[in-house]
Amino acid sequence: MSKQRKAVALISGGLDSLLAVRVMQEQGIYVEGINFFTGFCVEGHTHAIRKKDRKKPKRNNALWCAEQLGIKLHILDIIEEYKQVLFNPRYGYGANLNPCLDCKIFMVKKAKEWMEAHGFDFIITGEVIGQRPMSQRKDTMPVVQRDSGVTDRLLRPLCARNLPETLPEREGWVVREELYDFSGRTRKPQMALAKKFGFEDYAQPAGGCCFLTDKQYAVKLTDLWQSRGAREYELDDIMLLKVGRHIRPAPNYKLIVAREEGEGKFLQGYKRQYPQLRVTSHGGPLTLVDGELSADDLQLAARIVARYSQGRMEPEVEMEYIETSGHVQPMKVVPLGPMDVKPEWML
Amino acid sequence: MNRETLDCQRLLCPMPVIRVQNKVLQMHPGDVLEAVCTDPGALNDIPAWSRINGHEVLETRAENDLYIVVVRIGGG
Numbered sequence: 206m207s208k209q210r211k212a213v214a215l216i217s218g219g220l221d222s223l224l225a226v227r228v229m230q231e232q233g234i235y236v237e238g239i240n241f242f243t244g245f246c247v248e249g250h251t252h253a254i255r256k257k258d259r260k261k262p263k264r265n266n267a268l269w270c271a272e273q274l275g276i277k278l279h280i281l282d283i284i285e286e287y288k289q290v291l292f293n294p295r296y297g298y299g300a301n302l303n304p305c306l307d308c309k310i311f312m313v314k315k316a317k318e319w320m321e322a323h324g325f326d327f328i329i330t331g332e333v334i335g336q337r338p339m340s341q342r343k344d345t346m347p348v349v350q351r352d353s354g355v356t357d358r359l360l361r362p363l364c365a366r367n368l369p370e371t372l373p374e375r376e377g378w379v380v381r382e383e384l385y386d387f388s389g390r391t392r393k394p395q396m397a398l399a400k401k402f403g404f405e406d407y408a409q410p411a412g413g414c415c416f417l418t419d420k421q422y423a424v425k426l427t428d429l430w431q432s433r434g435a436r437e438y439e440l441d442d443i444m445l446l447k448v449g450r451h452i453r454p455a456p457n458y459k460l461i462v463a464r465e466e467g468e469g470k471f472l473q474g475y476k477r478q479y480p481q482l483r484v485t486s487h488g489g490p491l492t493l494v495d496g497e498l499s500a501d502d503l504q505l506a507a508r509i510v511a512r513y514s515q516g517r518m519e520p521e522v523e524m525e526y527i528e529t530s531g532h533v534q535p536m537k538v539v540p541l542g543p544m545d546v547k548p549e550w551m552l
Numbered sequence: 553m554n555r556e557t558l559d560c561q562r563l564l565c566p567m568p569v570i571r572v573q574n575k576v577l578q579m580h581p582g583d584v585l586e587a588v589c590t591d592p593g594a595l596n597d598i599p600a601w602s603r604i605n606g607h608e609v610l611e612t613r614a615e616n617d618l619y620i621v622v623v624r625i626g627g628g
Contacts, residue, residue, distance in 0.1 A: 242566050265566055265593070268600040277605055282570050444564060470617070474562045474590070 210378040211235045211325040212360070213316055216278060217414055218266025220395050220407045221331030221363060226274050227402050228362040229329055232379045236329070238278040239319055240267035241312055243287040244443045245416045266408040273404065283315065284440055291417070292436050296348075301423035303415060305337060306345055313353035320358070327358040327373045333395075334364045334388040343367075363387045363395070416447065425451055425552045432456065432496070441478070445493075448472065450513075451552040454505055458496025459552075462513055465490075477529055482510045485535075486523035489514025504538065509550075511540035553582050560589040561618070568594045569601045572623070576607065581627045584610065589619045598623065 214226045216238035226236050271278035290311045294304030316328045332341050346368065350359050357372040360379065365371070366386035374381040387394045399407060416422040425446045430436045432453070448471055450462040460482075463469035469491035472481075479493040492510045507524050516522040517540045526534040558575050560568035568589045575585060587598055592614070598621040599609045606626035613620050 240566075242570060246566075265569065265597045265600065267566075268569070268597055268604070271604045272600055275604075278601070280566050280570050280573060280601075282567075440567075 209235055212327050212329045213320050213325045214238045215312060215316055215330045216240045216267045216270055218270055218408055220399060221333060223270045223404060223407055224395060224398050225329050225331040225362045226276065232383060236276050238271050238276050239316060240278060240280045241283050242280060244284045244440050247414050247416055301418055301420050302426055303417040309349050310352045313349055313355050313359060317353060317355045327360055328355055329360050329362055331363060332361045334367050336390060422446060428453060428552050452509060452550050453552055454509065454550045455502060458494060458498055458502055460506055460509060461493040461495065462510065463490040480529055481527045482507055483525045483527060484511060484514040484522060485525055487514045487516030507536050507538040508541045509546060511538050512546055516540060555584040557586045557588060560587050562590055564591050565593045565597055569597050572598055576625055579625050581625050583625045584622060586620060586622045590617060592619050594619050594621060
């Protein structure tokens with residue numbers, strides 16, 4: 206009896222990795238999944254901070270895929286290690302701060318370590334030639350294999366027939382003729398295959414699965430680095446970039462203004478790390494202050510926050526500046542006029 | 553049987569699942585882990601992770617702004 210071959214799959218939570226695993230399972234391969242958390246992953250829950258989005262289904266797509274496939278899923282926290290990928294990408298960035306090719310190399314390298322540590326035989330991904338402009342091109346796919354060190358133990362079941370034969374094919378662990386030859390940006394072949402396998406309700410993220418591809422997010426991250434004089438961040442920093450309205454009236458401080466109740470509740474959790482501005486005489490957004498404020502800065506900051514409160518048309522608004530120690534400084538300010546909030550302050 | 557509580561407050565998906573996953577590695581079959589979360593998605597994700605990895609979900613509940621999932625560790 207031949208040995209049961211085992212593959213570890215990179216599971217993003219999207220359709221392609223879902224299909225790639227099922228194609229392997231059809232050939233009798235035992236599969237377990239790994240999913241990487243960089244801190245920049247777009248997840249439904251990040252949006253679910255906002256109260257208005259809470260009616261949307263909340264699920265982790267990678268877990269959902271694993272459950273559909275009946276496979277184990279290991280979610281790996283790579284937040285710290287990922288910093289070097291983001292800070293020094295050998296192959297540069299895409300349209301924004303997305304180091305897609307270096308990211309793929311890094312993830313495959315991590316998967317190789319996992320494969321070797323757990324006695325698995327090869328790695329599979331849901332990649333398709335031509336699907337992504339940076340990491341999924343015919344000329345960059347071999348780079349992933351070479352630089353990750355995985356060489357021919359990386360199989361891409363959805364486009365394998367367009368690529369050189371890999372070890373699992375050569376050894377007869379999988380049948381090459383039963384793999385696929387998808388290419389390009391069209392999703393039709395994948396959707397047809399999903400239908401054949403009976404998959405419904407799979408995730409189809411319109412804007413990709415990583416915040417680093419988002420222009421506005423990249424602006425906020427670049428601003429964070431500039432304000433600190435160094436390219437560094439902690440998980441809380443990059444989480445906060447996903448929440449609220451970010452306003453930088455001066456280089457030395459930034460305001461993070463909740464856009465609605467759910468965000469306010471989330472920001473409230475940071476009260477021991479950041480001072481807060483809170484409107485007391487009217488309804489208004491909870492605001493975090495990131496940076497050191499002079500007395501003049503505090504006045505301007507309070508007037509900006511008052512502008513976003515229900516007292517914006519009033520001659521005066523009462524507020525509190527709450528320091529991280531819990532010390533409360535009451536304030537009365539005149540809300541800024543609509544033309545006084547400068548567009549260049551908005552990140 | 554050992555029972556432990558894991559504080560996952562203020563963590564957003566998938567960090568509560570990662571914390572649970574890492575904690576479970578230090579526990580034994582039959583032990584019980586109670587994860588206390590503030591991300592409502594934990595009510596779906598920790599049970600999903602538990603199901604696919606062979607652990608039993610004993611309870612899920614929402615209390616005020618907390619979301620609590622109780623899991624019995626399976627045999628792996």
